[in-house]
Amino acid sequence: MLNVASPLINGLKITLQHLFKKPVTLQYPTERPEIGPRFRGLHALNRYHDRSKCVACYLCPTVCPAKCITVEAAEDPITHDKYASRYDIDLLRCIFCGYCVEACPVDAVKMTGNFELANYSRDDFNYTQEKLTDKQ
Amino acid sequence: MVNLTIDDKQVTVAKDATIYDAAKSAGIKIPILCHDKKLHPFGGCRMCLVEVEQMKGRLIPSCTTPATEGMIVRTSNEEIVKARKLVLELLLLKHPVDCPVCDAAGDCDLQNLTYEYGVSKNPLSDEKFRWEIDYINPLIERDMNRCVHCGKCARICDEIVSFGAYTFINRGIDAKMGTAFDGPLECEFCGSCVSVCPVGALLSRPFKFKARWWAMQKVKSVCSYCGTGCQLTLGVKDNKVLTTIYDENQGFHNGQLCTRGRWGYQFVNSEKRLTTPLIRKGSALVEATWDEALALVSTKLGEAKSAAAALVTPRLTNEELFLFKKLFTEGVGSENLDHSAGYAHAALTDAALKGLGEAASPSVIADIQKCDLLLVVKSDAYETHPVIGFEINLGVKRQGVNLRIVSDKSGKLSRLPGAQTLLHTPGSELVLFNTLANIIVTEKLVDASAPLLDGYAALVTALSSCTVEKGAAVTGLTPEALVALAKEYAASEKALILMPLGLGYPGHGSALAQSLLNLAMLTGRIGKEGSGVLFMGEKNNSQGAADLGIVPGKNGKDAAGIIDGCIAGTIKALYLVGENPVVSYPDRKKVEAALSKVDFLVVQDLFLTESAAKAHVVLPACSFAEKDGTFTSLGRNVQKITKAIKPVGSSKSDYEIFNKIHAAVTGKPLYASCQALFTEISESVSGYAGLTWAKLGSNGVVRPVTLSPKLVPVVAPAPTAEAGKFALLTGSALNHCGTLSQYGEGPMMVCPEGYVEFGRADVKRLSLVEGDKVTVSSTAGSVTLKAKLGNRLSEGVVFAPYHFNDNSINSIATGAPVTWVSVAKAK
Ligand code: SF4
Ligand code: SF4
Ligand code: SF4
Ligand code: SF4
Ligand code: SF4
Numbered sequence: 001m002l003n004v005a006s007p008l009i010n011g012l013k014i015t016l017q018h019l020f021k022k023p024v025t026l027q028y029p030t031e032r033p034e035i036g037p038r039f040r041g042l043h044a045l046n047r048y049h050d051r052s053k054c055v056a057c058y059l060c061p062t063v064c065p066a067k068c069i070t071v072e073a074a075e076d077p078i079t080h081d082k083y084a085s086r087y088d089i090d091l092l093r094c095i096f097c098g099y100c101v102e103a104c105p106v107d108a109v110k111m112t113g114n115f116e117l118a119n120y121s122r123d124d125f126n127y128t129q130e131k132l133t134d135k136q
Numbered sequence: 137m138v139n140l141t142i143d144d145k146q147v148t149v150a151k152d153a154t155i156y157d158a159a160k161s162a163g164i165k166i167p168i169l170c171h172d173k174k175l176h177p178f179g180g181c182r183m184c185l186v187e188v189e190q191m192k193g194r195l196i197p198s199c200t201t202p203a204t205e206g207m208i209v210r211t212s213n214e215e216i217v218k219a220r221k222l223v224l225e226l227l228l229l230k231h232p233v234d235c236p237v238c239d240a241a242g243d244c245d246l247q248n249l250t251y252e253y254g255v256s257k258n259p260l261s262d263e264k265f266r267w268e269i270d271y272i273n274p275l276i277e278r279d280m281n282r283c284v285h286c287g288k289c290a291r292i293c294d295e296i297v298s299f300g301a302y303t304f305i306n307r308g309i310d311a312k313m314g315t316a317f318d319g320p321l322e323c324e325f326c327g328s329c330v331s332v333c334p335v336g337a338l339l340s341r342p343f344k345f346k347a348r349w350w351a352m353q354k355v356k357s358v359c360s361y362c363g364t365g366c367q368l369t370l371g372v373k374d375n376k377v378l379t380t381i382y383d384e385n386q387g388f389h390n391g392q393l394c395t396r397g398r399w400g401y402q403f404v405n406s407e408k409r410l411t412t413p414l415i416r417k418g419s420a421l422v423e424a425t426w427d428e429a430l431a432l433v434s435t436k437l438g439e440a441k442s443a444a445a446a447l448v449t450p451r452l453t454n455e456e457l458f459l460f461k462k463l464f465t466e467g468v469g470s471e472n473l474d475h476s477a478g479y480a481h482a483a484l485t486d487a488a489l490k491g492l493g494e495a496a497s498p499s500v501i502a503d504i505q506k507c508d509l510l511l512v513v514k515s516d517a518y519e520t521h522p523v524i525g526f527e528i529n530l531g532v533k534r535q536g537v538n539l540r541i542v543s544d545k546s547g548k549l550s551r552l553p554g555a556q557t558l559l560h561t562p563g564s565e566l567v568l569f570n571t572l573a574n575i576i577v578t579e580k581l582v583d584a585s586a587p588l589l590d591g592y593a594a595l596v597t598a599l600s601s602c603t604v605e606k607g608a609a610v611t612g613l614t615p616e617a618l619v620a621l622a623k624e625y626a627a628s629e630k631a632l633i634l635m636p637l638g639l640g641y642p643g644h645g646s647a648l649a650q651s652l653l654n655l656a657m658l659t660g661r662i663g664k665e666g667s668g669v670l671f672m673g674e675k676n677n678s679q680g681a682a683d684l685g686i687v688p689g690k691n692g693k694d695a696a697g698i699i700d701g702c703i704a705g706t707i708k709a710l711y712l713v714g715e716n717p718v719v720s721y722p723d724r725k726k727v728e729a730a731l732s733k734v735d736f737l738v739v740q741d742l743f744l745t746e747s748a749a750k751a752h753v754v755l756p757a758c759s760f761a762e763k764d765g766t767f768t769s770l771g772r773n774v775q776k777i778t779k780a781i782k783p784v785g786s787s788k789s790d791y792e793i794f795n796k797i798h799a800a801v802t803g804k805p806l807y808a809s810c811q812a813l814f815t816e817i818s819e820s821v822s823g824y825a826g827l828t829w830a831k832l833g834s835n836g837v838v839r840p841v842t843l844s845p846k847l848v849p850v851v852a853p854a855p856t857a858e859a860g861k862f863a864l865l866t867g868s869a870l871n872h873c874g875t876l877s878q879y880g881e882g883p884m885m886v887c888p889e890g891y892v893e894f895g896r897a898d899v900k901r902l903s904l905v906e907g908d909k910v911t912v913s914s915t916a917g918s919v920t921l922k923a924k925l926g927n928r929l930s931e932g933v934v935f936a937p938y939h940f941n942d943n944s945i946n947s948i949a950t951g952a953p954v955t956w957v958s959v960a961k962a963k
């Protein structure tokens with residue numbers, strides 16, 4: 001038997017309850033969301049002395065499902081260490097899966113809480129090593 | 137044959153097989169670290185432990201234990217896995233585990249096994265090694281912290297390369313793989329040790345950090361340097377050839393290469409590559425379109441007709457050479473076509489053609505390890521064809537081949553166990569071999585088959601004047617030594633002669649080759665396994681060029697004639713394809729005059745070479761990595777090369793260029809592909825009959841020969857000598873091949889410039905120090921080169937390699953087997 005009234009009443013009940021709760025809508029941008037510690041926003045490269053911590057192992061470009069990371073390795077002429085002479089992320093292709101962070105053996109790449117990534121030109125979405133490396 | 141059971145599988149193997157071999161033949165994988173199929177069993181790492189029912193109580197290393205009848209083997213169980221894990225844990229204990237920055241990652245046996253056995257933590261702990269990393273030599277980085285002490289590098293360098301650069305030094309925990317006095321590595325730089333190192337302890341420096349192993353495409357091809365025809369795997373990424381990759385299952389040489397093949401690939405993506413056609417406007421070469429350039433070339437060649445001439449490099453593919461010959465003889469209508477200065481292929485195209493009826497060696501590479509006596513003409517055979525040198529090393533050391541070297545200088549081969557070197561006076565090899573042939577006749581050592589051959593009577597008559605005494609006087613050897621060598625040669629059941637050819641060896645022409653063939657025929661050596669003569673063509677496709685007849689037609693001029701013709705004005709248009717005669721042909725002054733004089737000069741090359749700089753039109757061609765085709769190696773092995781990258785810039789393959797010009801001058805349609813040309817070759821070139829692209833497979837096909845032996849007497853002119861002067865011998869340096877290796881970074885890192893080498897006596901006499909500048913002068917001119925001190929040369933004899941443009945040796949050498957020079961320290 002079809003009961004028309006009870007779902008309607010149930011719905012109104014929920015609506016009524018919400019009238020007395022704190023609203024979930026944020027008045028962005030005046031109000032800011034609280035970002036969880038494991039949020040996957042814009043990438044950043046940790047710093048080690050004068051350059052990024054990346055040792056150009058190529059694991060993140062290998063694992064990246066969107067193939068949006070370009071790494072080029074170079075040899076430090078004095079220490080013979082391997083470092084990334086180029087580290088670019090094409091953010092327009094990134095799917096923010098975080099695999100790169102998981103793959104990194106030296107904890108060089110991380111993801112920050114920065115989600116405000118809108119920009120004016122395509123070029124602005126190419127995040128170079130310089131842009132990505134922590135400033136301090 | 138022995139029968140055994142491995143993991144419940146019945147296996148039958150040869151008597152000398154180990155358990156590891158037996159398992160491998162049955163498709164059962166046993167992990168290994170220190171074992172290599174090319175090397176003697178070592179048994180150092182214990183990764184390959186297995187359990188044998190009959191020897192219960194301990195685990196047995198399968199790589200050193202012979203398989204015996206009735207053995208019951210188990211290759212994996214809990215105990216075995218535990219033991220293997222322990223091996224890995226112990227290795228990882230002091231290993232840096234710096235995989236992220238180690239180029240071996242992805243292709244590292246230790247890494248792969250650690251992953252396979254799931255060794256993720258180590259119950260043991262210890263300090264890491266702290267050896268200093270060797271960054272001194274330019275080609276091989278040696279990081280002994282990563283070494284797993286498998287000993288493969290030392291073993292390959294000793295057993296196969298016969299150099300012996302490494303050995304374990306120190307004892308116990310301090311043991312490490314070291315060089316002499318733990319000093320810098322100074323060796324041949326063949327790269328064999330880098331290839332076999334299972335970890336990242338030995339790495340290629342030119343390739344360092346260039347790409348990860350897994351990111352590269354691996355393309356199978358054939359080396360484009362010397363005639364050995366080694367197979368290669370090119371590591372390709374982003375349309376660039378980044379390295380050569382070792383594949384132990386490639387070719388007769390099991391993937392081993394020499395410096396050129398291993399480290400000379402950079403010419404492919406060199407910055408110096410020509411990328412657009414150039415046309416001369418006044419004194420400058422200016423960029424042009426392909427249409428303009430090809431139209432100009434087609435018109436000019438068409439106009440010149442029989443006054444056109446061409447010198448084509450034997451580095452091109454068979455298909456290209458075939459098409460070029462068609463284009464030139466049928467289209468342009470000229471028979472003036474040659475390569476390699478004329479003499480560097482005459483052994484095949486003249487001597488073998490006359491004496492055997494085919495312009496090819498009667499023997500193949502496999503004969504080297506099958507013969508009883510190996511007679512090498514010039515110790516330089518090692519320098520010209522290093523991987524053939526490895527075959528010789530193996531033959532002597534493993535198969536007990538008796539090695540005799542007849543040479544004007546001693547060399548590395550002279551040091552092999554039991555090797556005897558007969559050092560003759562410079563330029564007397566022809567007299568020497570005629571004398572040997574005469575000894576064979578007079579001592580009645582002639583094989584029963586020889587008197588039945590055409591020309592036997594004439595040869596015996598001609599040889600009668602080549603007495604032992606005369607021979608001894610000319611060659612500077614004792615009569616006894618000559619007789620002993622002749623007898624030994626005749627007495628060996630299987631005797632093989634090796635003769636290297638090349639632009640550096642004007643004496644190794646038709647006459648010398650003929651006298652060797654006579655010697656082999658007199659003793660019945662032609663057409664028998666492990667016997668005969670192997671002519672070692674200098675370039676990757678020297679044999680192919682001989683097969684396809686890249687030689688002057690009946691009325692055509694040969695290379696020397698073409699150069700003369702340019703000077704005389706009878707040659708109006710000259711087409712140089714890949715040849716750089718200014719540096720590589722004898723008599724630089726004359727060649728330069730010829731190229732400056734000729735009305736129209738087209739040069740088709742990868743680089744703006746010294747010859748191309750003089751051209752009216754320069755056409756940018758492709759390297760071997762940018763095309764498909766076939767090369768025929770010195771043992772007549774027809775092998776395929778595969779296109780690995782797109783053409784650099786707007787360069788075109790020689791096939792494409794010829795195809796267009798061919799169509800323009802003949803009015804015929806374009807060929808659809810080089811496979812179509814190969815089909816045509818198989819239909820029209822004897823020896824290639826029945827070959828198809830598919831049949832060539834990955835190892836190629838040794839093309840057959842139909843021999844009709846004939847003895848042809850050769851007259852040996854007495855070598856000249858000039859009192860008070862030095863005899864200058866030209867030739868190849870170990871790390872170089874032709875003039876192309878000047879554009880290969882690896883070879884240039886270890887041998888960057890020309891030099892002149894002296895023997896001990898002269899070093900003392902002239903009080904020379906390594907690197908001293910000396911001026912070497914002949915009647916043709918003089919050059920100043922660095923002195924290199926050695927102990928290979930007799931007093932009064934000097935040696936200089938020919939590959940280099942700067943102070944090129946052809947400024948003083950004009951094509952005689954020996955050039956007489958005076959030497960003085962430069963101010
Ligand atoms: S988050 Fe995912 S898609 Fe984005 S760069 Fe990392 S691996 Fe690639
Ligand atoms: S995984 Fe880490 S170290 Fe490796 S390339 Fe990426 S950021 Fe650099
Ligand atoms: S490069 Fe060749 S010669 Fe040099 S140490 Fe290695 S194997 Fe020996
Ligand atoms: S350097 Fe390499 S090949 Fe040599 S012993 Fe060490 S691991 Fe083995
Ligand atoms: S140059 Fe000759 S010997 Fe060396 S790798 Fe190439 S084909 Fe082999």
Ligand code: FES
Pocket residue numbers: 167168169170171178179180181182183184185197198199200
């Ligand atoms: S592979 Fe057998 S002991 Fe090393």
